[in-house]
Amino acid sequence: MNQVVPRSTRVEPLPPLSPPSLEPAKVSAFAVLGLSAPLLKAVASEGYETPTPVQQRCIPHVLEGRDVLGCAQTGTGKTAAFVLPILQRLAAQPKNGRIRALVLAPTRELAAQISERTWAYGKNLGLTNTVIYGGVGQRGQEEALHRKPDILIATPGRLLDLMEQGYVKLDAVEIFVLDEADRMLDMGFIHDVRRIVREVPVKRQTLFFSATMPPAIAELSSRILINPVRIEVVPQATTAEKIEQTVHHVAKRDKRALLEHVLRAEGVHRALVFTRTKHGANKLVEQLDRANIRAAAIHGNKSQGARERALDGFKNGDIPVLIATDIAARGIDVDGITHVVNYDLPEVPEQYVHRIGRTARAGAGGRAIAFCDEEERGLLSDIERVIRQRIPLAERVALPQGVAQEVQRPRPPMPERRPEQRSSSPERGRGSPIGQGPSNVPSVNSASTDARPPRARRRRYRGGSRPTGT
Ligand code: AMP
Numbered sequence: 001m002n003q004v005v006p007r008s009t010r011v012e013p014l015p016p017l018s019p020p021s022l023e024p025a026k027v028s029a030f031a032v033l034g035l036s037a038p039l040l041k042a043v044a045s046e047g048y049e050t051p052t053p054v055q056q057r058c059i060p061h062v063l064e065g066r067d068v069l070g071c072a073q074t075g076t077g078k079t080a081a082f083v084l085p086i087l088q089r090l091a092a093q094p095k096n097g098r099i100r101a102l103v104l105a106p107t108r109e110l111a112a113q114i115s116e117r118t119w120a121y122g123k124n125l126g127l128t129n130t131v132i133y134g135g136v137g138q139r140g141q142e143e144a145l146h147r148k149p150d151i152l153i154a155t156p157g158r159l160l161d162l163m164e165q166g167y168v169k170l171d172a173v174e175i176f177v178l179d180e181a182d183r184m185l186d187m188g189f190i191h192d193v194r195r196i197v198r199e200v201p202v203k204r205q206t207l208f209f210s211a212t213m214p215p216a217i218a219e220l221s222s223r224i225l226i227n228p229v230r231i232e233v234v235p236q237a238t239t240a241e242k243i244e245q246t247v248h249h250v251a252k253r254d255k256r257a258l259l260e261h262v263l264r265a266e267g268v269h270r271a272l273v274f275t276r277t278k279h280g281a282n283k284l285v286e287q288l289d290r291a292n293i294r295a296a297a298i299h300g301n302k303s304q305g306a307r308e309r310a311l312d313g314f315k316n317g318d319i320p321v322l323i324a325t326d327i328a329a330r331g332i333d334v335d336g337i338t339h340v341v342n343y344d345l346p347e348v349p350e351q352y353v354h355r356i357g358r359t360a361r362a363g364a365g366g367r368a369i370a371f372c373d374e375e376e377r378g379l380l381s382d383i384e385r386v387i388r389q390r391i392p393l394a395e396r397v398a399l400p401q402g403v404a405q406e407v408q409r410p411r412p413p414m415p416e417r418r419p420e421q422r423s424s425s426p427e428r429g430r431g432s433p434i435g436q437g438p439s440n441v442p443s444v445n446s447a448s449t450d451a452r453p454p455r456a457r458r459r460r461y462r463g464g465s466r467p468t469g470t
Pocket of ligand 1: 047048049050051052055073074075076077078079080333334335
């Protein structure tokens with residue numbers, strides 16, 4: 001299954017592009033990167049004044065035709081970092097009625113978001129794009145493909161389906177983008193990705209983005225990139241600096257009351273709350289509704305229409321609280337999220353970084369609040385090792401029903417990670433001296449006992465049926 005053909009030939013750069021013809025006084029910080037006038041106009045109308053670091057470092061190389069290996073979190077402006085120069089390169093040559101750029105994304109939300117951004121950035125260039133993803137009928141997508149888009153943005157499963165049915169041909173692709181490659185791996189799409197790569201011409205430009213670089217992703221990147229420029233805008237798995245993080249140690253049964261308290265606090269304007277399960281997300285919406293807090297849930301069991309309505313309401317401010325599971329949250333691109341609440345801690349510590357990256361986007365500040373119950377202390381330790389910092393304890397909260405949040409004693413310094421410890425270890429949170437509760441985290445008060453099975457029985461998603469997006 002691993003036979004992605006290693007690429008042995010160098011991509012020949014497209015012809016050099018003429019510099020934007022703007023008067024010096026009007027040259028924006030984007031123009032310095034070599035972007036053309038129509039794109040400068042588009043970014044100006046988006047209100048962007050300064051390129052973000054990933055844009056500064058990526059755009060000139062993509063314009064030159066280089067392959068790029070980008071280690072960048074979501075929220076860093078990476079979509080524009082690849083879409084803007086791709087548009088410029090495609091616009092430099094006549095349309096040929098073929099798909100000339102392919103962008104693969106792990107979820108339908110992210111794919112839709114990239115498509116929307118591509119329309120916005122490319123509106124002055126006359127280039128077209130089509131987005132295809134699963135979970136909706138394919139008829140509209142067939143028709144859109146019939147209109148011969150220049151750029152195709154797709155999730156892997158639906159793309160393969162349509163390729164197999166003969167609706168998509170990738171043999172004219174000049175630029176191939178793999179976005180959020182680590183998510184592709186987590187969601188079990190890596191074999192689909194390999195199959196798609198085999199259908200794309202060997203002679204191409206490839207842009208590869210991933211927030212983290214686990215070994216399987218590093219291996220894939222080395223097979224499909226040629227002499228790439230490496231761009232790392234945030235060191236691997238470090239947390240966005242502008243996010244103020246805190247953790248509440250709280251009994252599981254008090255989490256809901258604490259959430260209400262947190263959401264009612266001053267300054268909470270738009271909050272994204274993460275639960276582990278779809279059922280948990282639905283339940284929370286009902287409970288918040290009873291407390292007169294308007295919320296909506298977004299997860300893989302919701303229809304595309306319901307997800308879009310929830311997202312629209314969240315974007316336009318009608319719904320101030322969005323409850324999401326991890327997979328559904330990929331690709332949510334909403335500005336102005338003031339708070340991210342980890343109602344349940346993620347099973348995979350790297351996921352914490354993705355979650356909190358939803359706030360503090362593009363340079364704004366934001367707050368991330370984690371709830372950690374007695375069973376989640378091993379997970380908290382894992383997260384703190386990944387982000388290489390202790391998450392400060394939140395101030396104690398007296399909950400309305402008189403149940404005080406459990407005692408928060410200061411914790412000892414963070415222990416070193418043991419080399420053999422893996423985040424997916426079945427013993428995590430129970431057996432490891434680091435993950436164990438009593439030695440390095442506050443003790444649980446008697447009110448907090450809970451008879452749930454150990455966390456080790458819960459599984460990390462590793463493929464199988466496609467949860468979303470394909
Ligand atoms: P991304 O990381 O591509 O998901 O982008 C995160 C957010 O930053 C999106 O809402 C973009 O519209 C916004 N954005 C991207 N580039 C810039 C920029 N140079 N200045 C301000 N906002 C930006």
